[in-house]
Amino acid sequence: MKPYERKQLKERIERESATVGASIPETIDVQGEEIALQEFIFETKRRNTIPPDDRERVDQLKKNLRRERRQRVQRVEDGDIDYETGERLVESIIGIDRALSALEGLEPVDIEQEIATKEAADRKRWSNFLKRALGKEDSGARGRR
Known part of the structure; x- marks a missing residue:
């Protein structure tokens, strides 16, 4: 990947409006575990609050998503990847950001x-x-x- 292409991808990741219109991935592989992310978030949102017995699971999911996001960003920044792979990684990072935003929105303020x-x-x-x-x-x- 050329340096200017890598720079473009990094700018897309950092753009504040990147998640506008983005959808939560149906499933995502996080730390080797396949998670039905979209279903989990929608089910939890339907309850309007996180039950105490699910709070630890939600907190762990957020932690794992943040770790996965960091690893994917690192691959875009430093990895020996082609532009198409970088594009797919950026789309997945934006999906993770959207999911994290939805999970943060579940917390009572x-x-x-x-x-x-x-x-x-x-x-x-x-x-x-x-x-x-x-x-x-x-x-x-x-x-x-």
Whole structure:
């Protein structure tokens, strides 16, 4: 694959609107296991919430999908593949993104908790900024983020 073709494929993956109009794959091979992804997501969505006994399964599926996505992106970025294979990988990555978006949408949103979490993160960033700006950061923490 030519460098400009690889760049085009990477841009398609990173485009925020990539999942608009994309469909969730019917099935997907994740870590060697065939998953009926579309059926699982639609069945879970019909219930309007994730039952406690399915929550662990959903969380594990999201983790596996993210890992699979990273591996496929890596193949596009570094792999010795032809353009057609890259196209298929990009389409599958976009499908995974669409599935992850649907799975994230199943989570009940606790707005108050989300606001509190964001405010705490903002305070921590501000505090770290002030420490660095005033030179009060300890030398052991400089390389960490």
